[in-house]
Amino acid sequence: MVEEGAYWLAWAQISGVGPVLLRRLEQHFGTLATAWNATKVQLGEVEGFGFQTLEKVVQQRSRLHPEQLFTKHQQENSHFWTPADADYPRLLLETPSPPPILYYRGEVELQENLGQKPMVGIVGTRQPSEYGIRWTRQISTALAKNGFTVVSGMAEGIDTESHIAAMKAGGRTIAVLGTGVDVIYPHKNRDLYKQILTTGLVVSEYPTKTPPDRTHFPRRNRIIAGLSRAILVMEAPIKSGALITATYANEFGRDVYALPGRLDDYPSQGCLKLLNQGASFILKELDELLTMLGAIPQIDGVEASTPTEQLMPTLSPELQTVMDVLASEVLPFDFIVQQTDMASGSVSGALLQLELMGFVSQLPGMRYQKS
Numbered sequence: 001m002v003e004e005g006a007y008w009l010a011w012a013q014i015s016g017v018g019p020v021l022l023r024r025l026e027q028h029f030g031t032l033a034t035a036w037n038a039t040k041v042q043l044g045e046v047e048g049f050g051f052q053t054l055e056k057v058v059q060q061r062s063r064l065h066p067e068q069l070f071t072k073h074q075q076e077n078s079h080f081w082t083p084a085d086a087d088y089p090r091l092l093l094e095t096p097s098p099p100p101i102l103y104y105r106g107e108v109e110l111q112e113n114l115g116q117k118p119m120v121g122i123v124g125t126r127q128p129s130e131y132g133i134r135w136t137r138q139i140s141t142a143l144a145k146n147g148f149t150v151v152s153g154m155a156e157g158i159d160t161e162s163h164i165a166a167m168k169a170g171g172r173t174i175a176v177l178g179t180g181v182d183v184i185y186p187h188k189n190r191d192l193y194k195q196i197l198t199t200g201l202v203v204s205e206y207p208t209k210t211p212p213d214r215t216h217f218p219r220r221n222r223i224i225a226g227l228s229r230a231i232l233v234m235e236a237p238i239k240s241g242a243l244i245t246a247t248y249a250n251e252f253g254r255d256v257y258a259l260p261g262r263l264d265d266y267p268s269q270g271c272l273k274l275l276n277q278g279a280s281f282i283l284k285e286l287d288e289l290l291t292m293l294g295a296i297p298q299i300d301g302v303e304a305s306t307p308t309e310q311l312m313p314t315l316s317p318e319l320q321t322v323m324d325v326l327a328s329e330v331l332p333f334d335f336i337v338q339q340t341d342m343a344s345g346s347v348s349g350a351l352l353q354l355e356l357m358g359f360v361s362q363l364p365g366m367r368y369q370k371s
Contacts, residue, residue, distance in 0.1 A: 124158025144171020253349020
């Protein structure tokens with residue numbers, strides 16, 4: 001029997017079918033194996049599958065053999081996860097566009113993948129000021145010493161400073177690349193790359209030997225946001241990849257923090273914009289930031305056998321709205337979004353939080369029911 005992961009790989013080879021459409025396929029059919037064998041008419045029922053996309057699927061699907069493709073891919077890329085794997089990062093899987101293949105190198109820590117160890121993303125400009133560097137180092141150090149894993153993109157500037165500070169403090173760090181996991185970019189970070197591999201992890205949605213491409217880096221920012229429970233923007237101009245990461249974080253229901261700067265400082269304009277839009281301030285008292293980050297719920301293994309009625313606390317209006325829609329029967333994610341009239345990112349975040357609290361169970365195909 002062909003593994004479900006082989007179908008994630010096979011579908012990812014079809015042009016025009018990206019992570020969002022793959023998620024919709026899974027939601028509609030339950031598994032990508034079922035979707036692979038669906039007729040053209042059945043595929044046409046899925047939102048986003050227009051005439052041109054359907055033609056590409058029909059033409060390309062007949063030439064692909066999932067099991068053979070998967071075996072060959074394993075030979076060329078020895079370490080990767082698909083959403084069908086139990087070790088696929090849990091928080092990333094909750095987003096609307098999880099990578100169908102996530103390649104990795106380095107030291108895997110399963111607590112991170114399972115969402116039991118908090119990960120915080122730190123992003124910012126490639127040309128930071130002394131002020132931005134100083135605060136990035138201080139905050140990364142404090143996070144690492146308090147058990148947080150620092151996630152960033154291994155770019156020059158803020159990314160580099162956050163990785164280095166976290167490792168110097170004896171902590172874990174994860175670099176999300178816009179290249180293959182075996183391609184170092186920028187090349188000047190080759191020593192940093194080697195250091196990360198010894199104690200941390202490098203991940204990418206691109207296969208080995210993939211060179212840098214300007215279109216890859218904005219896309220990889222959704223992975224930084226998806227892996228992290230919060231995003232800290234240290235310094236960022238108005239036109240900055242860091243703001244793209246913050247936008248994804250908002251869509252995924254993550255907390256966004258920004259370091260305030262002077263009104264006439266170019267590197268701070270993006271942070272000031274985020275603060276004006278409702279991001280939380282990063283203030284001098286780092287204990288307060290650590291307290292806020294520590295208050296974000298973790299997956300702490302509430303026993304499923306515990307009666308829900310005895311544990312149900314007073315929920316926030318958003319969580320209660322989602323709970324009111326859920327019933328004992330299984331409901332698909334899209335139906336829950338429609339019934340709550342909330343943004344999909346907000347519903348996804350609420351479902352995750354309710355799941356962490358032990359009140360909701362997720363089933364294959366992004367289907368949910370009360371525990």
